[in-house]
Amino acid sequence: MKNRNALIGFVIVSIVTTLAIAAPWIAPYDPATTSIRLFEGPSAEHWLGTDQLGRDIFSRILFGARVSLIIGAGSAVVAGIIGVPIGLAAGYLGRTVDMMAMQFINLFIALPGLVLALIIITMTGATMLNIVLVLGFVAWPGVARLARGQTFAIRESVYVEAARAVGGGTAWIIIRHIWPNIFRLVAVQLATVVAFAIFTSSSLSFLGLGVPPPTADWGGMVRSGVDYLSVNPYMSLAPGFSVAITIFGFYMLGYREE
Amino acid sequence: MSSEMAPLLQVEGLRKWFDITRGVFGRKVGQVKAVDDVSFTVRSREVLGLAGESGSGKTTIGRSVLRLVEPSAGRVVFDGTDVTSLNTADLRRFRRRMQIIFQDPLAALNPQMTIEEVLSEPLIVQGIGRSDADRRNRAVELLDSVSLSSDYLKRRPGEMSGGQRQRIVIARALAVNPEFIVADEPVSALDVSIQAQIIALLIELKGRLGLSMLFISHDLAAMEYISDRIAVLYLGRVMEIGPSSEVCGNFKHPYTEMLISAVPQPEPGYQRKIFPAGEIPSAASPPSGCVFRTRCSYARPECAQIVPQLRKVAEDHYTACIRDDLSLSRVLL
Numbered sequence: 001m002k003n004r005n006a007l008i009g010f011v012i013v014s015i016v017t018t019l020a021i022a023a024p025w026i027a028p029y030d031p032a033t034t035s036i037r038l039f040e041g042p043s044a045e046h047w048l049g050t051d052q053l054g055r056d057i058f059s060r061i062l063f064g065a066r067v068s069l070i071i072g073a074g075s076a077v078v079a080g081i082i083g084v085p086i087g088l089a090a091g092y093l094g095r096t097v098d099m100m101a102m103q104f105i106n107l108f109i110a111l112p113g114l115v116l117a118l119i120i121i122t123m124t125g126a127t128m129l130n131i132v133l134v135l136g137f138v139a140w141p142g143v144a145r146l147a148r149g150q151t152f153a154i155r156e157s158v159y160v161e162a163a164r165a166v167g168g169g170t171a172w173i174i175i176r177h178i179w180p181n182i183f184r185l186v187a188v189q190l191a192t193v194v195a196f197a198i199f200t201s202s203s204l205s206f207l208g209l210g211v212p213p214p215t216a217d218w219g220g221m222v223r224s225g226v227d228y229l230s231v232n233p234y235m236s237l238a239p240g241f242s243v244a245i246t247i248f249g250f251y252m253l254g255y256r257e258e
Numbered sequence: 259m260s261s262e263m264a265p266l267l268q269v270e271g272l273r274k275w276f277d278i279t280r281g282v283f284g285r286k287v288g289q290v291k292a293v294d295d296v297s298f299t300v301r302s303r304e305v306l307g308l309a310g311e312s313g314s315g316k317t318t319i320g321r322s323v324l325r326l327v328e329p330s331a332g333r334v335v336f337d338g339t340d341v342t343s344l345n346t347a348d349l350r351r352f353r354r355r356m357q358i359i360f361q362d363p364l365a366a367l368n369p370q371m372t373i374e375e376v377l378s379e380p381l382i383v384q385g386i387g388r389s390d391a392d393r394r395n396r397a398v399e400l401l402d403s404v405s406l407s408s409d410y411l412k413r414r415p416g417e418m419s420g421g422q423r424q425r426i427v428i429a430r431a432l433a434v435n436p437e438f439i440v441a442d443e444p445v446s447a448l449d450v451s452i453q454a455q456i457i458a459l460l461i462e463l464k465g466r467l468g469l470s471m472l473f474i475s476h477d478l479a480a481m482e483y484i485s486d487r488i489a490v491l492y493l494g495r496v497m498e499i500g501p502s503s504e505v506c507g508n509f510k511h512p513y514t515e516m517l518i519s520a521v522p523q524p525e526p527g528y529q530r531k532i533f534p535a536g537e538i539p540s541a542a543s544p545p546s547g548c549v550f551r552t553r554c555s556y557a558r559p560e561c562a563q564i565v566p567q568l569r570k571v572a573e574d575h576y577t578a579c580i581r582d583d584l585s586l587s588r589v590l591l
Contacts, residue, residue, distance in 0.1 A: 158365040161326055162427075165358045166380035166434065167350040176379070180370045 005255045009191070012249025020065035029056035031063040031216040039232040049234045052224065057238050060216040064239060067217045068198045068246060071132055075197035076190040078136020079143050084186060086140070087147025088174055092155050101144065108141035114200050121209045128211055131204065135197040146189045150182040191254030195247045202243045218243045264338075265299035266470050267323065267438060272296045272332035274318050274494075278542060290541045292318045294494040296332075300438070305464065305471040307485030307502065309478055309517065313538045315494035316474045320440040323472065324356055325349060336438070354384055357431035361443040363423035367415035373426055374411040377401070380433040400429040404459060421452035428459065432467070440472045445480065457484055479521050482506045487574070490514050493541055493549040496568065500575030510577040512554045515586040523588075531588065548580070556584055 019026070028047075035054035042049050048057040090101035120134045154160060154177065163173050204210045205219025213220065218239040225235030273295060278288040293315040300306045308316040321327040323334050325341055334341040336356065344352055360366035367376055377397035380386075387393040398408045404425040415423055424444065431439055441460065445453040457480055464471060475481050481488060482502050489499040490513060498511035509515055519531045536553045539545055545552045551561040561580065568576040 158360050158362065159368040162358070162360065162366050162430070163379065163383075165324060165326060165353065166430070167353040167383045168379070169346075169350070169383075172383060177368055181368070 005252045009249050009252030012245060013253055016065055016246050016249060017069060019062055020069050023062040023066060027059035027062045029059040031055065031060045032214050039228065041232060042234065048238045049232055051235050052228055057234055060221060061238055061242055063216040064218045064221060067211055067215060071201045072194035072198040074132035075135035075139060076193040078133055079139040079193045080190055083140035083143030084147050087144035088151050091148040091151025092174055105141040105145050113138045114203055117200055117204060118209065121204060126209050126212060131201055135200055139193045139196055143189055143193065147182060147186055150185055151178050154178050154181050188254045191250050195250035198243065199247050266302045266337055267300040268335040269323060270297050270333045272319065272322055273330045274322055274327060275330045288542050291494050291544060292541055296496055298489050298499060300470050300472060303468050303470055305473050305485045307481040307488040308472060308474045308491060309481055309488055310491035311476060311538050313541065314491040316491050317442055320442050320472055320474050324358055324440055354434040355436055356438045357434065357436040358440045358442060359428055359431050359444045362447045363420060363427045364415060366427050367423060369415055373413050376426060377430055377433055380430060384434050400433055403432060404429045420448050421455060424448060424456055438470045442474045460484065478506065478517055493538065493544050495549055496578060497550065498577045504572060504575045509586055510571045511579045512556050513550045518588045556581055
């Protein structure tokens with residue numbers, strides 16, 4: 001059951017990633033080139049129609065995948081870089097370090113991610129780098145909590161005691177025994193961070209706080225299409241569906257029995 | 259073995275009390291006296307058995323001797339060095355001299371690591387061997403010393419039987435050439451048919467490498483076989499200590515009588531003594547006076563008043579019972 005979920009996720013993520021990488025070669029048009037053929041529905045020339053500036057929606061979807069994946073992966077990397085060391089330290093050192101880390105983590109988890117991201121982005125300005133940093137910053141507590149819990153369990157294992165008995169220090173035990181045993185679960189958790197980041201960055205774009213134009217970005221595309229829903233619904237539907245299927249893929253990849 | 263010789267390991271007044279805490283702020287509400295004022299010695303090339311039921315503190319004593327748990331009080335002196343006062347760096351160096359064999363070999367081996375990695379770990383941590391090739395040679399040597407072939411280097415613990423895994427755990431303990439080994443119930447998790455093989459291996463290694471050992475077990479039959487002396491523990495205290503033959507054949511403590519009588523005997527017509535059923539009391543609220551009195555058939559009112567000290571009953575043989583008028587026996591007379 002679990003494997004089938006992961007397989008579905010893997011297939012979707014692979015397809016999206018391949019399309020994103022291959023975008024410059026497979027996209028029929030330049031995503032930023034305008035034309036006089038505005039608001040066209042799907043046709044043989046324009047598979048998903050054109051937008052209010054006559055740009056090819058299908059090409060913009062393909063290039064938009066790059067933005068989404070870069071933001072998603074970047075945020076996961078940032079969340080991992082902050083969350084994993086804190087989780088390992090809290091779980092392995094325990095006591096005061098753990099208590100302080102957990103209070104901090106719980107505080108962050110209690111705050112709604114989108115609102116927090118919204119506030120910080122408003123203050124710092126919407127650039128791709130800022131969005132990645134902010135979303136990673138919002139998502140790290142979940143990663144830290146998972147790493148902490150797993151570390152805690154393995155710290156108590158007899159083989160860690162055996163490593164201490166032969167003289168293994170804290171760094172040795174974390175690198176050699178704990179990290180290899182929690183790595184997979186952390187990776188799975190990071191897949192859900194990717195999904196969260198794509199979802200939240202699209203939401204930010206929809207609110208006008210996303211990657212600035214003319215970069216093709218799914219959330220921004222949905223937003224500009226909203227004004228023309230009655231004229232050409234594909235302007236919003238196509239990027240909206242892309243966001244949905246990509247998030248679904250990453251969540252499936254990161255699905256785990258609780 | 260002369261008793262005048264300075265012992266290799268000397269444990270004096272060892273205590274390990276665990277705090278019972280409650281609430282977010284860890285308010286202390288009580289203490290578990292897992293080990294309470296335990297003293298014993300292990301001589302060079304000697305095997306001392308630590309016998310007792312679960313909850314008697316025997317495992318905690320083994321861990322405290324190696325400082326895998328920090329003792330609350332007392333001293334552990336190994337070959338003149340006080341282990342309890344070593345700093346981190348000195349303790350790491352010291353771990354070359356004392357090692358441990360665990361009860362459950364599956365739990366004691368990291369499932370992700372190959373046997374080569376398992377056996378190389380002590381060498382890397384202790385800075386033994388200059389290259390991977392050096393360490394591989396040493397690993398093959400270690401496998402050979404526990405009668406396993408070098409084919410096992412690439413295997414993982416999951417691909418081996420319980421007995422083979424325990425051989426790996428033993429080989430890992432031997433990797434740093436220790437003089438002293440704590441064997442914490444080394445055969446209790448294994449099939450009965452494998453137990454004898456592992457005991458035989460330990461005896462062979464002890465003779466060949468001149469090891470001293472603290473052999474922890476609840477199985478008195480195996481212990482009598484491998485140990486030179488035996489200490490019987492109950493609720494974190496030593497009840498009786500002496501040469502194996504004395505403790506198993508001429509025991510002077512009612513608790514030892516109870517333990518010995520529980521060992522099945524292969525004699526026809528043998529009738530074992532029946533003891534009142536009962537559980538070991540909680541170490542958080544041990545009985546006053548003699549901790550064993552609540553289960554003792556020979557207890558008297560004064561047993562609740564006095565904490566009995568070890569008294570000499572024969573050469574090298576001590577018991578912590580105030581009654582010297584008992585004639586104890588494993589069989590029903």
